[in-house]
Amino acid sequence: MSMLKVNNLEVAYGGIQAVKGIDLTIEKGELVTLIGANGAGKTSTLRTLVGMEKKSGGSIVYDGQDTSGVPVYDFVRRGLVMIPEGRGVFAKLTVEENLRMGAYCRNDEDGIKADIEHVYELFPRLKERQKQLAGTLSGGEQQMVAMGRAILSRPKLLLLDEPSMGLAPLIVEKIFEIVRKISAEGVTMLLVEQNAKLALEVSQRGYVMESGRITMSGNSKDLLDDERVRNAYLGE
Template sequence: MLSIRNLSVHYGGIHALRGISLDVPAGKIVTLIGANGAGKSTTLNSIMGLVKAGSGSVSWNGEEMLGRQTKRIVESGIVLVPEGRRVFPNLTVDENLTLGAFARHDKAAIEADREHVFKLFPRLKERHKQKAGTFSGGEQQMLAVGRALMSRPTVLMMDEPSLGLAPLFVGMIFDIIRQINAEGVTVLLVEQNAKAALDVADTGYVMETGSISFSGTGKDLLADDRVRKAYLGEG
């Protein structure tokens, strides 16, 4: 269980997170939806130690994560696929994947995981010697997910994985999210595509201006009039 309690973050005079609390149960998919600037990405970056929280708690299986170095958080099993993919454009697919396993030393298992990534994303295997900067947005997103999987995460956090992708790649990415979760990886997903996110989510949280407004199962939120009007373009 990843448990966030009363998490607050300030950017100068801006109160970006206002004491939010949420739970990410092991083996589930949890999504955060909300408008730009609601605090979704700040939540993920705070969990990873990339943004310093002013107060609150982030516990993983009972251990406090706040204050730990990002490398230590990755080693504990929590990994982020950042918004914008952030692959290393001048490095090949193989080199990007190798960097994803930077905290590991089990060479045989690393190579087995590389082959698993290639099974998930055959296009990466076809182009494993190609530089990432020559890839389309969708191909770079595959690589970003594959790189994260190379660290063998227990919790995979994804920040806007479908942003800017062609519809074909959007469907593919959400299929992969389902598959990764079916293999036992817990997923915390931030996504502007509310319908697609809630379709795959066990639980959803709606964020507004740094606060959690309400939550429910993915199915219930899809049927909620407030969500339908604000995020699904209905009503």
């Protein structure tokens, strides 16, 4: 059974069709990427998957269940978690309080403490700053907090929206190294990313989205070698 099956998904804002009948499948344990230019409909797709936007057509089946009518707050409880573009940390809470916000559906205190320690192992910088207010951190550190908070919610499917946005190249490398580690721990992931080269290098499969439609899909290595992808997204 697929972890996620999207069939003929349509999303519209007023009269504008942002997503025009796309199909997507993600198998359990896969790391899949969705690449495309700004305005292609990638973020609209992610927001619809977690119920933040209403679909105007098609179906979304997550973990064997149709998600129509599922309230937004229930997605996290079901293990479908999104790290939004712009990170969305709680600026006036400390790093550790932010991490604990990811575990608000849980009541296994020992497990929560163990997961916080695991996040500090992945991101030693956050351990140094655990009592610091998240709003005072750099963009890269805030991205680490957002990823750590998502780990605390024990996701079955993690959606990442533009994790490299606005970050220095060295920090981007670190973030993608952690994406690899989280994937290796068995978390299924859908990565939306403008840095097509990095996204395809880290993932197993990819979809290319243009003007609300999926125009190409396949093995990430094949997409990396495809001349159309290289010309459009890799600056070659």
